[in-house]
Amino acid sequence: MHRLSLVGKLDERPGLEDKDFLVTHEPTQEYMFYTSKPRQLIKIDGGMDAIPADEVTAELIDTWVCSKAFDFLKAVPSRISFVLELSVHKEAFWKRLVALAPRRYWINSQQAGVLVFDANQDCGCLRTYRLTTGETHDELAFTNKPWIKLQSEEELYKLLDTPTGKHVFEAWQDHTRKILSMPIQFVEGRLANTSVEKTFVFAKGNGCVVCGKNAECYAATTIGSPTAAVMIQMSVCSEHLASAKEHPSTFSFLASLFSLSWDLPALNKLDSIPDDLIPTIHTLAAKELGGTVGSAQKRKRGWHLRLSLPSGWHWLLRVNSMTDFAYMLYEPGIPTERYRADSARDHRDVPFFPIHQHSNPDEDDDEVTPSFLYGHPLFDIKGLLSAGKRYGAY
Ligand SMILES: [Zn+2]
Ligand SMILES: [Zn+2]
Structure with missing residues (x-):
C-alpha cells in the first residue's frame, strides 16, 4: 500500500530543533557496542496534537513517523543508521501501537517493551517505539499477542543490525x-x-x-x-x-x-525530454560516461542514442519518457546486450516496479533487480558508470 508522505521540507532545518521533542538516555555503565553510543529518543506524541486523541490510530502514528523519517534521520543521532528510535508518552497510543506492531520485544533487564515496524516503500528505516512514562507499566498486559523475550537492549540492537536492513535503507535513501x-x-x-x-x-x-x-x-x-x-x-x-x-x-x-476542502489556483507541468534538448543530452551523456557521441535516431519508442567507449564497448540509450526508457551496454564483437536497465512493465515482483535492471539479458541466469534509475540519462550517469565498471567496459 502506498501512502502519501511529506518527503521533504526544503527551506527549513529539520523540524526537530525543538528541544521538547528530545529525551536523552544515558548509556549503560559497562562497555557495549551499541548501547555505549549516545542516543536521543524521538518523542512523537506532539506530532499528533492536531488530531483528537481518540482518532489517533497506530497506522496514523506510524505513517506520520514514516513521512518525517528523512527529517528525523538528519536531526537525531541513532545507534544504528537505519533504525529510528521513537518514544510514546500516551498510554492509549502505546496500546494501539502494541496491537499493530509486527514485532514486539520484551527487554528483561529493563522490564520494558520495544515495538519494531519494518521498512516499507515509504520509509526505508526500521521504526522502534518505546513507552516512556513516569510510572512503571506492565506492557505485557496490554495485549495477549506474543512478545519475544530478550535479555538486554544490546541483544535487541544486534538483532536489528542486519546487512539486509542496511541495504534496504540505503536503497530507499538513494x-x-x-x-x-x-x-x-x-x-x-x-x-x-x-x-x-x-x-x-x-x-x-x-x-x-x-x-x-x-x-x-x-x-x-x-x-x-x-x-x-x-x-x-x-x-x-x-x-x-x-x-x-x-x-x-x-x-x-x-x-x-488529504480530504480537505480549501482552494487556490496555479498549475505547472514539466514534460519528458523535448526533442531540441536531445543533442545536448547526447553530448553531455557521452562526456559524462567517458565516450564519444555516436548515432542518434528518433524511432517509434523515442530516441536511440549511441555512444562508444575507448574500450570498444558501447552504450545504447533509448530515451522516450521517464516512464519509458532502456539503457543497454554492448561488448565489442557480441551482438546481444550484456547489461540492460529498462522500465518495461514485466517484473511486478521486483521492488520499485517498473524500473529494473537485467544482469544478463535474455539468458537463463539473468537476475532482475531494482536499478533505482530515473529514466533521464543525465540523472542516471552514476548508475550507468557503475554498471559499466562491473562489466569491464571501463
Ligand atoms: Zn499517478
Ligand atoms: Zn526489463
Whole structure:
C-alpha cells in the first residue's frame, strides 16, 4: 500500500530543533557496542496534537513517523543508521501501537517493551517505539499477542543490525533522493526567483502522489500572502496530472488527497525530454560516461542514442519518457546486450516496479533487480558508470 508522505521540507532545518521533542538516555555503565553510543529518543506524541486523541490510530502514528523519517534521520543521532528510535508518552497510543506492531520485544533487564515496524516503500528505516512514562507499566498486559523475550537492549540492537536492513535503507535513501532531485531543482528555481519562502514537496513511492508510479510532472501551487508565501509541490504521473487538471485548482487537488476542502489556483507541468534538448543530452551523456557521441535516431519508442567507449564497448540509450526508457551496454564483437536497465512493465515482483535492471539479458541466469534509475540519462550517469565498471567496459 502506498501512502502519501511529506518527503521533504526544503527551506527549513529539520523540524526537530525543538528541544521538547528530545529525551536523552544515558548509556549503560559497562562497555557495549551499541548501547555505549549516545542516543536521543524521538518523542512523537506532539506530532499528533492536531488530531483528537481518540482518532489517533497506530497506522496514523506510524505513517506520520514514516513521512518525517528523512527529517528525523538528519536531526537525531541513532545507534544504528537505519533504525529510528521513537518514544510514546500516551498510554492509549502505546496500546494501539502494541496491537499493530509486527514485532514486539520484551527487554528483561529493563522490564520494558520495544515495538519494531519494518521498512516499507515509504520509509526505508526500521521504526522502534518505546513507552516512556513516569510510572512503571506492565506492557505485557496490554495485549495477549506474543512478545519475544530478550535479555538486554544490546541483544535487541544486534538483532536489528542486519546487512539486509542496511541495504534496504540505503536503497530507499538513494531512491528518495532521486525522486526528489528534479522537484528540488524546480523548487530551487522558484525559491530563487519568487517571493516563496517555504516549500513542501510531496511524493510517494516512485513519485506520483496518487499512484506512486514514476512522476514526470508536477502540480504546484502557492498559498499565503506575497510576503509569506508557501509553495506546495506534488509530483504526479502524466495520468494523474490529467486528474489534477480536472480539479478547479491545484490546491483543490491537494486538498482532495488529504480530504480537505480549501482552494487556490496555479498549475505547472514539466514534460519528458523535448526533442531540441536531445543533442545536448547526447553530448553531455557521452562526456559524462567517458565516450564519444555516436548515432542518434528518433524511432517509434523515442530516441536511440549511441555512444562508444575507448574500450570498444558501447552504450545504447533509448530515451522516450521517464516512464519509458532502456539503457543497454554492448561488448565489442557480441551482438546481444550484456547489461540492460529498462522500465518495461514485466517484473511486478521486483521492488520499485517498473524500473529494473537485467544482469544478463535474455539468458537463463539473468537476475532482475531494482536499478533505482530515473529514466533521464543525465540523472542516471552514476548508475550507468557503475554498471559499466562491473562489466569491464571501463
Ligand atoms: Zn499517478
Ligand atoms: Zn526489463
